Amino acid sequence: MPLVQEVPAQVRSLERFVPLLGQTAVDEARALAQGLHERLAGGVIWNVNSTAVGGGVAEMLHSLLGYARGAGLDVRWLTIGGAPEFFRITKRLHHALHGEHGDGSALDEAAHHVYAKTLSRNAVELRELVRPGDVVLLHDPQPAGLAPMLLAAGARVLWRCHIGADETNEEVELGWRFLARYLDGVGCMIFSRQRYVPARYRDGRASIVQPSIDAFSAKNIELDEHTVRSILVHVGILEGPPPPSPRYAFVRSDGTPGRVERSADILRLGRASAWETPLVVQVSRWDPLKDMLGVLRGFSILVQNHAAPTVDLVLAGPNVRAVADDPEGPAVFEAVYRAFLEQPPAIRTHVHLAMLPTADVEENAVIVNALQRHATIVAQKSLHEGFGLTVTEAMWKARPVIASAVGGIQDQIEDGVSGVLLRDPTDLDTFAGELHRVLADRALAERLGAAARARVRERFLGIRHLVQYGAIIERLLVA
Ligand code: UDP
Numbered sequence: 023m024p025l026v027q028e029v030p031a032q033v034r035s036l037e038r039f040v041p042l043l044g045q046t047a048v049d050e051a052r053a054l055a056q057g058l059h060e061r062l063a064g065g066v067i068w069n070v071n072s073t074a075v076g077g078g079v080a081e082m083l084h085s086l087l088g089y090a091r092g093a094g095l096d097v098r099w100l101t102i103g104g105a106p107e108f109f110r111i112t113k114r115l116h117h118a119l120h121g122e123h124g125d126g127s128a129l130d131e132a133a134h135h136v137y138a139k140t141l142s143r144n145a146v147e148l149r150e151l152v153r154p155g156d157v158v159l160l161h162d163p164q165p166a167g168l169a170p171m172l173l174a175a176g177a178r179v180l181w182r183c184h185i186g187a188d189e190t191n192e193e194v195e196l197g198w199r200f201l202a203r204y205l206d207g208v209g210c211m212i213f214s215r216q217r218y219v220p221a222r223y224r225d226g227r228a229s230i231v232q233p234s235i236d237a238f239s240a241k242n243i244e245l246d247e248h249t250v251r252s253i254l255v256h257v258g259i260l261e262g263p264p265p266p267s268p269r270y271a272f273v274r275s276d277g278t279p280g281r282v283e284r285s286a287d288i289l290r291l292g293r294a295s296a297w298e299t300p301l302v303v304q305v306s307r308w309d310p311l312k313d314m315l316g317v318l319r320g321f322s323i324l325v326q327n328h329a330a331p332t333v334d335l336v337l338a339g340p341n342v343r344a345v346a347d348d349p350e351g352p353a354v355f356e357a358v359y360r361a362f363l364e365q366p367p368a369i370r371t372h373v374h375l376a377m378l379p380t381a382d383v384e385e386n387a388v389i390v391n392a393l394q395r396h397a398t399i400v401a402q403k404s405l406h407e408g409f410g411l412t413v414t415e416a417m418w419k420a421r422p423v424i425a426s427a428v429g430g431i432q433d434q435i436e437d438g439v440s441g442v443l444l445r446d447p448t449d450l451d452t453f454a455g456e457l458h459r460v461l462a463d464r465a466l467a468e469r470l471g472a473a474a475r476a477r478v479r480e481r482f483l484g485i486r487h488l489v490q491y492g493a494i495i496e497r498l499l500v501a
Contacts, residue, residue, distance in 0.1 A: 025103035026147040029074040032275055034088035038238055039485050051485055054492045055093035061499050067097045068152055068177075070168065071161035072112070074101055075383065078233065078411050079161055079184050084275065085236035085484055086491070093488075100148070102165050104140040111137055115163045118197030120406070121187035129200045137167055138204075145171040152177050157495055163197075167204040178498050180210045184233070185408050186218025188429060198222065210498050212491075214409050214430055229494050232433060233409045234487035235418060235478070240272050240280070240387035242418055245395055251297060253392040257286040259336060259376055260396075261294035272388045282388060284379035287341055289359060291370040295334040300461055303397035304412075305390050308339045308354040311406045313426075315361050316450060320403070322369045323454035333461060334372045338393055340386070341377035395419050398467070399460055405447055407431050414482045417441065417474035422460050422467040424453070434482070440473040 036048050069087065073080055083099055090097040110125070111133045117124030127133070145168055152158060154176025160166055161182045169179050187194050198220045205211070211228045213219050219228045235242055245253075254260040274280045288294075295301060302321060306312035314337050321335040337358065342351040355377070362373055380386050394400060400416035402425035409430030416423045417434065425431045426447035435441035442456050460467050480486075 024147055025144050026151070027074075027101050027103070029083075029099040029101060031084065031087040031091055031097070031099060033091045034085070034238075035092045036089055036485065039483070042237060042479060042483065043485060047485065051489050051492075052093055054489055054496070055090070055095050058492055058496055058499075059094055059096075061496065062096070062157070063155075065096075065153070065156045067095060067157045067159065067495065069097065069099045069159045069161060070102060070148070070165045071099075072102055072109070072164035074099070078409070081239075081241075081411075082233060082236075082484075082487075083161075085239060086234075086488055088275075089484055089488055090491075100151070102141070102144040102168070104144070105136075107136050108140040109164075112164045115197055115200060116185060118193045118200070119163065119183075119185050119187065120408075121189065121191045121194050123193060129196055134200070134203075141165065141167040142171065144168065148172065149175050157498065159491075163201060166201055169204050169208045173207060178210075179208055180212065180494070180498060181205060181208050182212045182231075183218065184214060186213060186215060188217055190220075194220075209501070210494065212494065215433065229490075231487060231490045231494070232430065232482065233411060233414070234482050234484045235411060235414050236484050237418065239275060240384040241391050242415060243272070243388075243391065245388075245391060250392045250395050253282050253389060254396055255294075256282055257284070257376075257378070257389055258288050258294060259286060259338075259374065259393065260297055262297065272384070274384050280382070280384055280388070282385055284381065284385060286338075286379060286389070287343075287377040289362070289375040290373065291367060293371075295336070295374060300333045300398040301336060301396060302333060302399045302401055302457060302461075303336045303338065303393055304401040304403065305338045305393060306402070306404075306412060308342055308351040308358070310350065310354055311404055312339075313403045313405050313447065314339070314354065314358045316405075316448065316453070317401050317403050318358060318361055318365075318373065320450040320453035320457065321373070322365055323450055324457045325369050325372060327451075327454065328458040332372070333398070334374065336374045336376055336393065336397075338376040338378055338390070340380045343377070344380050390415070391419075394421060397421050399424055399457060401453075401457075402426065402431065403444065403447055403453060404428055404431070410434065413441075414478055418478040418482075420471035420475040422470035423474060424456050424460065434477070435474070436477070439470075440477045441470055 039048050114124045157178045158172050159180045172179050209227050212231050255262050272280050304317050342355045394416050400421045400423045402413050404426050407429035413434050423441040427443040427445050437443040
């Protein structure tokens, strides 16, 4: 079986953005695509990463590729393959660039040997597809080592790094040292934040492009109140008989109809939440850095110390019994559950620990969509964050978001204007106080939500992302 696989892409029309962004913005994007098309003269723009499913990068690629193809560009997507040992090393590298130890293994010559050898085998297959003059975007550390081989084959190579650390440390240095021998010859790189650019590449070769969401995917598509309620009753988060004529149907990205069939696994003391009860929601993977525990404890302070009106908390994430690729998930969920059991009953009756079904990615997405839309406040109290797509998603739904001032969240929320930033994510009293302040002031919540949506419209929709990529590729082609 070949290592390199092509991922099929749907063609999506840019026309869908007209009601959101206006005709001019869409025409400008098309004109840029047309110019690029001519300059490419039949050449292809290849994206190369290591997975077609799971994670924000794959989600963004599906949508960006679709719109780029809709604009007439020949953009394609390939995934590389390798043995588990290769992916163990690239995961180690991934952790290092985040400033963490991961499995603590050495990134030494033996690791280089496995990494480079695997990528050489992938390169043999890639050279059958990529022609001189084609553009190749390599995403993240996994395919980074292909760069020298692709450059030698006459391709124009860009490296897109989706991760990074706010502060550098020994691990970060180690990660960049490992990659340097493959990346030093690449003249064009894209990072999500200025701070993520390592010192060695602060020489004009780096551009900054922030991630984006697809306003028309199951995760973000507009849902009316009836649909939101139907979905949340159906999965078990809200109480009540399902409203008559259930409309928890949605349109899949390939145009076929989908339905929410599965339920969530929910741990709680009493009843499901009532439709009228204000809801604080955090949706995250069960990862220690998302600090679900801290959200629970902060919520407990809110209920005990502030004369809050009745309010519920939903902590939602993927079902840890089903997700095989997140080894920390079960332990984190267990810790949150233990902390839940330690709370007095008066708190526990307001807390809902929801494990969402994951078997069908778009079903999962539309459930997250409904939950974010129903939330009175969305929290993202992460201790560390690359960008934080959950924040963008909630802002797009005009929710007031209370989130930590870490990583890319700081680029999204302007404190007090389009959300609330927590300077110290470990300060639970302040978190509880901010929850109380926003819950108690409906006008403030609405103002924050409206500004949040406007900010996403301006900065974090896929079309902006495409235009930035287009301009960078154009510069690469004229260079
Ligand atoms: N997500 C999801 N279902 C879940 C939990 C998370 O679809 O049960 C999504 C979430 O909506 C977001 C992505 O996973 O689109 C997480 O991206 P983010 O940048 O917030 O954090 P990461 O998990 O990449 O650290």
